[in-house]
Amino acid sequence: MTPFEALYGRRCRSPIGWLEVGERKLLGLELVQDATEKIHMIRQQMLSAQSRQKSYVDNRWRDLEFQVGDHVFSKVSPIKGVMRLGKKGKLSPRYIRAFEILERVGAVAYHLALSPDLLNIHPVFHVSMLRKYSLDPSHVIQYETFQLKDDLTYEKQPVAILDRQVKSSI
Template identity: 50%
Template sequence: MTNEKIDLIRARVKAAEDRQKSYADKRRRPIEFQVGDYVLLKVSPWKGIIRFRKRGKLGPRYIGPFKILARVGNVAYHLELSSMLDGIHNTFHVSQLRKCLTDETAFVPLDDIELDEGLNYVERPITIKDVKVKNLRNNVVRQVSVQWQHRKGSELTWEAEDEMWKHYPSLFGM
């Protein structure tokens, strides 16, 4: 009796695994590049801290294009990086790359973006433009309108004043 239950459980787990694998295989596509292709490199937004757990909607997600110099194994590629990215290793996993479909003249200039060694770009606040008080149910929250350095589109966001004091006291003349 116990062996039958164990066999039934194994069969159900196997069926669930097969079902999940079929779902994943429908979305999965093999990504391959040829030597000489141009690709975009993924970067992630970072503001010195994981600030308020949000990301700028119009921030750059990819930089480049970069030329592929060689293939390393099945899923990695050597890229020809510019001199500004000297501190970064030039081998990347295929998940960090996107095929560049435009010509080589249409690219995000690296001069405008400051990258750290983890390929994160840094947004720094420039000035505080406005202050407002928001009344919530049981407390009052002071907010400041902050102009950011590398934000595309709308450069102003409303942030909590105490968080800005904590991380950027120089904005308040301190």
């Protein structure tokens, strides 16, 4: 007696024996043809679902490609919640600074001219980490110099105290 039969009091009906006693059973070639037809139908439905989803994606898809000498913004963090460059949280910027592209490395990677304070970061970035920046000569970018630690964090220094309050409990 099989464990299934001992537990449930009846024999286990495998896909070959799903039919009740007395019904016509598919044997040999008919069973294979039936299974092949069902597999073919499932594949057609999966292909139609894939093509439908692909058409939704293709409406918004655009290939990003930059030229040497273009300026791009670099993404702060590749994954939400991971701290890079000491910036993490809800209000942290998504992209930092505009960097110039020095060369194209492969099909989807670019070598950037990083500032001296970011020398411990690898200068090659994937295209998904970059956003195009239209260089405007009137746009002046002020760089703040800060010392990065080995774990890519830094300490914040207050620039100025804007307001002061004294609270007393009377």
